[in-house]
Amino acid sequence: MDQKWIQMLVILVFYQIMASGAGELVVKEGAKVDIECKPAEMFNTVIWFRVLDNSGMEFIASFGRDGKMKSNPSPLSPYIDSSKVDKHILTLKSFSKARDSGTYSCTIIQSNEMKFGKVTRLIGEKKVEVTTRAPRVIASTRSPSLTTSACVCKGNTNTGETSSIIPCSTIILGPLAGGCGLLLLLLLITLLYCNHIRTRRCPHHHRRKPRTMAPGKQMKNNTHV
Known part of the structure; x- marks a missing residue:
């Protein structure tokens, strides 16, 4: 066949x-x-x-x-x-x-x-397809941290003297004390100026009233005239 x-x-x-x-x-x-x-x-x-x-x-x-x-x-x-x-x-x-x-x-x-x-x-046999996803990127909203270094003042390096912390404190407290004094002085000047303006605008508050004398003393005064 x-x-x-x-x-x-x-x-x-x-x-x-x-x-x-x-x-x-x-x-x-x-x-x-x-x-x-x-x-x-x-x-x-x-x-x-x-x-x-x-x-x-x-x-x-x-x-x-x-x-x-x-x-x-x-x-x-x-x-x-x-x-x-x-x-x-x-x-x-x-x-x-x-x-x-x-x-x-x-x-x-x-x-x-x-x-x-x-x-x-x-x-x-069917091949198993493995799908990989890219990792999600999460943006950070935190502000960057600020690191401050300690104040280091160049003082006397002789042994037996106080540490450098005292000069640093005086440097910091000196301007603060001066600023407070300046503010107090400005406050006093402002108060005096406001008081002066007040006396000029309202003089009747500061006029002295005439004293009322007794009738006997008033007659004596008239006799001397």
């Missing part, structure tokens, strides 16, 4: 089997995978094939009952190991999700009848 017709028959029958369900196997990238497929009856030749998710049906190879490879139109893929095919196992050396994802099975042809073995679907 022509190989194209064989492929068409395989596709038609194979998709009927797929409708009833197939065993799925999730595989990590680069992992080694053993695919088992044993026909239900005795056979002289078994045909291995796969239907890939990206490129459709692909003929793998045909083997005899003893595991020896039959004459194939194309050489066996370097990613496939057939050393255990006599035990009905075909091995993928290094699984690639883009290259090897799909459905694998085997079939035999007896009396113009195709009989399929176990169907296995290989699915590549």
